Amino acid sequence: MVRMDFGIETIRAAAERLEGRVRRTPLLSSPMLDELCGATVLVKAEALQLTGSFKIRGALNTLLSLTDAERAAGVLAFSTGNHGQAVAASARMTGSTATIVMPQDAPQIKVDGCRWWGAEVVFYDPATQDREVVGRELVEQRGLTLVHPYDDPRVMSGQGTVGLEIVDQLREGGHSPDAVIVPCSGGGLSSGVITAVRETHPGAAPFVVERDGYPKMARSLASGRVEKVPAVPVFLDAIGSPTVGEHTLAALSQHGVTGLEVTDDQARIAMREAVRTLKLVVEPGGSAALAALIAQRERFAGQTVVVVASGGNVDASVLAEVLAQS
The missing domain is CATH 3.40.50.1100 (Rossmann fold)
Structure with a gap:
């Protein structure tokens, strides 16, 4: 495994650096969403972040x-x-x-x-x-x-500030998470969030979500080396990276992560439910974690689940088409 300067201390340093420069996005909930999933669902709305995503x-x-x-x-x-x-x-x-x-x-x-x-x-x-x-x-x-999109400890540490905010918001709301579900492309967001959340909540089960049939992080975690998948145009473009990073793989390897997969249709359902229950616009890839929860809600029944809605940059025509479907 690679050596790297990444961990809870670098995430905290990033939070100090970013103080007052980025938004503290809300941790949203909805009784309608809770009923749909049979769980207490807390959605970290990074779609409301500057530039429309956690990036x-x-x-x-x-x-x-x-x-x-x-x-x-x-x-x-x-x-x-x-x-x-x-x-x-x-x-x-x-x-x-x-x-x-x-x-x-x-x-x-x-x-x-x-x-x-x-x-x-x-x-x-x-x-x-x-x-x-x-x-x-x-x-x-x-x-x-x-500036690498994910495989750089500075990038990973910045993304980890999402997790620090989640920890603070869980405390403010009196919640203790049973699971945290994060979309995964190259692994920058998931490595940062899972590292930060599990520092305070080591019992929270960590999950990463990838597109159906292309679980490069899950395969990489299983093999212990960086795996690749074909680079093809995808609906879930925000999680479309054909590979993961050496640094992100090393970080996630420490946490017993479980991989989940979602289809395009499951993402469409999640996009509609985010609008219906939270009045939140999420892009296809940004909906992946919520899509996985909805699709596998029996697995998480009765739990308190944190879901990261990572981005909301979706073309108006695509959003209109998704919302028009039933």
């Missing part, structure tokens, strides 16, 4: 950790959209500039978001090109600093 936490923590010279030279990120928007916003907030490498089929709302924050967007073809290769070539050509 601003890790990106801004990383930008604030760079030297003045590194920020002046500019940064680069490769992303399906949410990380790109977060890096673009963080660059603008810290006086830097950003180049974002995105797939040609990225949701338009995410492309527009990156550009609104002032970033240059460079497209690649996911069928024929590797985004990391494209990104690292630009880093070398332009002298930029890469």
